Amino acid sequence: FSPFPLSSPLPRPLSQPPALSAFILHNSSLQHHSPHSNSASVFQINPKEGCKVDVVFSTERYKPESLLQEGEGRLGKCSARVVFKNQKPRPAINVTCTRLIEKKKRQQEDYLLYKQMKQLKNPLEIVSIPDNHGHIDPYLRPIWDLAFLGSSYVMWEMTTQVSHYYLAQLTSVRQWKTNDDTIDFDYTVLLHELSTQEIIPCHIHLVWYPGKPLKVKYHCQELQTPEEASGTEEGSAVPTELSNF
Amino acid sequence: MRWTLFIGALIGSSICDREKFFGDQVFRINVRNGDEISKLSQLVNSNNLKLDVWKSLSTFNRPVDVLVPSVSLQAVKSFLRSQGLEYAVAIEDLQIYHEMDNIAADFPDLVRRVKIGHSFENRPMYVLKFSTGEGARRPAMWLNAGIHSREWISQATAIWTARKIVSDYQRDPAITSILEKMDIFLLPVANPDGYVYTQTQNRLWRKTRSLNPGSSCVGADPNRNWNASFAGKGASDNPCSEVYHGPHANSEVEVKSVVDFIQKHGNFKCFVDLHSYSQLLMYPYGYSAKKAPDAKELDKVARRAAKALASVSGTEYQVGPTCTTVYPASGSSIDWAYDNGIKFAFTFELRDTGTYGFLLPANQIIPTAEETWLGLKTIMEHVRDNLY
Numbered sequence: 001f002s003p004f005p006l007s008s009p010l011p012r013p014l015s016q017p018p019a020l021s022a023f024i025l026h027n028s029s030l031q032h033h034s035p036h037s038n039s040a041s042v043f044q045i046n047p048k049e050g051c052k053v054d055v056v057f058s059t060e061r062y063k064p065e066s067l068l069q070e071g072e073g074r075l076g077k078c079s080a081r082v083v084f085k086n087q088k089p090r091p092a093i094n095v096t097c098t099r100l101i102e103k104k105k106r107q108q109e110d111y112l113l114y115k116q117m118k119q120l121k122n123p124l125e126i127v128s129i130p131d132n133h134g135h136i137d138p139y140l141r142p143i144w145d146l147a148f149l150g151s152s153y154v155m156w157e158m159t160t161q162v163s164h165y166y167l168a169q170l171t172s173v174r175q176w177k178t179n180d181d182t183i184d185f186d187y188t189v190l191l192h193e194l195s196t197q198e199i200i201p202c203h204i205h206l207v208w209y210p211g212k213p214l215k216v217k218y219h220c221q222e223l224q225t226p227e228e229a230s231g232t233e234e235g236s237a238v239p240t241e242l243s244n245f
Numbered sequence: 246m247r248w249t250l251f252i253g254a255l256i257g258s259s260i261c262d263r264e265k266f267f268g269d270q271v272f273r274i275n276v277r278n279g280d281e282i283s284k285l286s287q288l289v290n291s292n293n294l295k296l297d298v299w300k301s302l303s304t305f306n307r308p309v310d311v312l313v314p315s316v317s318l319q320a321v322k323s324f325l326r327s328q329g330l331e332y333a334v335a336i337e338d339l340q341i342y343h344e345m346d347n348i349a350a351d352f353p354d355l356v357r358r359v360k361i362g363h364s365f366e367n368r369p370m371y372v373l374k375f376s377t378g379e380g381a382r383r384p385a386m387w388l389n390a391g392i393h394s395r396e397w398i399s400q401a402t403a404i405w406t407a408r409k410i411v412s413d414y415q416r417d418p419a420i421t422s423i424l425e426k427m428d429i430f431l432l433p434v435a436n437p438d439g440y441v442y443t444q445t446q447n448r449l450w451r452k453t454r455s456l457n458p459g460s461s462c463v464g465a466d467p468n469r470n471w472n473a474s475f476a477g478k479g480a481s482d483n484p485c486s487e488v489y490h491g492p493h494a495n496s497e498v499e500v501k502s503v504v505d506f507i508q509k510h511g512n513f514k515c516f517v518d519l520h521s522y523s524q525l526l527m528y529p530y531g532y533s534a535k536k537a538p539d540a541k542e543l544d545k546v547a548r549r550a551a552k553a554l555a556s557v558s559g560t561e562y563q564v565g566p567t568c569t570t571v572y573p574a575s576g577s578s579i580d581w582a583y584d585n586g587i588k589f590a591f592t593f594e595l596r597d598t599g600t601y602g603f604l605l606p607a608n609q610i611i612p613t614a615e616e617t618w619l620g621l622k623t624i625m626e627h628v629r630d631n632l633y
Contacts, residue, residue: 133604134607168449192449196487196488197466198487
């Protein structure tokens with residue numbers, strides 16, 4: 001949302017970008033739910049401090065319907081408060097969710113994903129997920145899931161009151177073996193920023209082992225203009241503790 | 246289901262033995278002597294290139310039109326160059342233009358394909374005019390699509406809608422009565438150069454492909470180029486920006502063609518612009534937070550339309566004026582339309598809300614088009630009943 005003088009009508013934020021919602025769902029384990037539909041958002045603006053957004057959204061399992069077992073709920077419900085401070089990136093997030101899958105199940109699914117990733121041919125040499133027609137090969141789905149997770153950290157790091165990001169496409173992938181058993185995953189994504197409509201390439205390197213915190217390093221390109229020197233945004237993200245899961 | 250198969254099914258069986266791809270091109274090849282004819286025959290007859298001769302050899306110095314599938318483009322170009330055969334690329338993005346032609350041919354009493362201008366790279370700009378009546382300048386509605394080339398669900402929804410109109414006319418009382426009262430003009434590809442570019446070079450290209458003197462960056466944002474608070478908030482004067490407004494209003498020939506046509510016609514009552522993504526249904530203004538004089542009525546209509554849309558698959562749209570619903574945007578099409586007397590001006594941001602974004606999977610095309618149709622009909626019915 002854009003900063004408006006107080007005398008004009010308050011801008012209504014968009015449904016909370018999936019990136020933020022996705023990050024909200026992460027703790028130390030992998031997401032098993034993707035943000036589904038977003039419901040009402042209420043907000044308060046205190047120009048001195050920044051901006052608070054209260055978000056309610058539902059989540060859905062990534063697992064295809066056919067694999068869901070009897071009684072396994074599809075939708076969870078989350079409510080979160082997101083606090084932006086003076087347009088600085090990395091908002092603070094406080095979230096509560098209900099009806100998510102239990103920890104043991106989550107760990108099992110994490111390990112399954114880990115095994116799937118380990119079994120993939122190396123080097124992966126994959127270009128474009130989804131492809132230009134929006135298609136994701138089921139075989140490539142685990143790669144997408146992991147890439148999305150890393151990307152959501154990056155997007156959270158970059159999100160401000162005026163910059164909202166979405167993952168447009170994963171454009172190249174490399175996975176390296178490491179001496180220990182971690183998944184070492186190096187890839188490039190294209191992020192779509194909503195208010196400028198720019199497409200931003202980011203190079204992301206993540207290291208993951210089920211149950212351990214994700215380590216993410218990234219390098220995003222600034223808008224290239226012939227008139228200005230090109231700049232880059234770099235950083236590494238280590239997830240902060242999320243409360244109330 | 247792939248986009249390619251979907252479009253193939255839509256289009257029917259004209260040249261459809263093989264799967265059709267976006268990005269096919271027609272090469273117009275000049276043959277000047279017998280030697281060149283035999284070289285060309287060699288090319289055309291090679292099995293693996295899957296070429297289709299559209300207009301065949303009759304005499305020398307007459308061009309031959311050959312349909313080249315996108316997968317064979319490089320091979321064919323190399324061959325032609327190495328053999329010294331002169332060629333030019335005649336038509337691109339055939340599928341939608343071909344389908345428009347088919348629709349007009351199938352329903353000649355209802356539809357005509359009209360050329361309203363051309364793009365920067367000299368591609369034709371075609372609209373479909375749906376009209377049941379004679380008489381100059383019946384009240385009309387403009388349905389705009391594909392102005393931002395990467396928003397592929399927009400062009401796809403537009404062409405599906407064209408088919409829907411012709412198949413439902415005289416079967417569905419709503420569209421029948423709408424067409425009795427007004428004409429519909431549908432522009433499925435408002436930015437043909439950009440569209441081809443997304444198929445051949447860069448899937449996420451948004452702007453036109455006009456050249457900017459003094460800059461290496463190409464194109465202007467055609468939805469910041471209209472004469473409505475041109476170069477105001479929410480647009481950029483940097484040619485490298487995705488929201489570059491262009492050197493002046495209507496500098497983009499694609500925009501100018503529409504403006505000229507609508508102004509010459511003089512009796513448009515409704516203008517709808519299809520975009521993606523975000524699931525929003527918006528009305529003026531984008532260039533300012535000021536309230537449009539008809540905001541109350543437009544809001545009511547938009548909410549009714551969003552409700553009708555949601556009734557199909559539960560897809561939720563947010564409704565409101567552009568500036569406060571998404572962001573400030575000056576020089577936009579619907580703001581221009583509204584400030585030029587076209588009261589019922591709306592923008593749809595179609596599916597989804599960011600999961601796939603621009604890369605919406607093919608299996609969502611028909612559901613999107615079907616639900617959008619109900620929204621459009623709600624708007625059209627209101628216009629029909631409130632002509633001014």
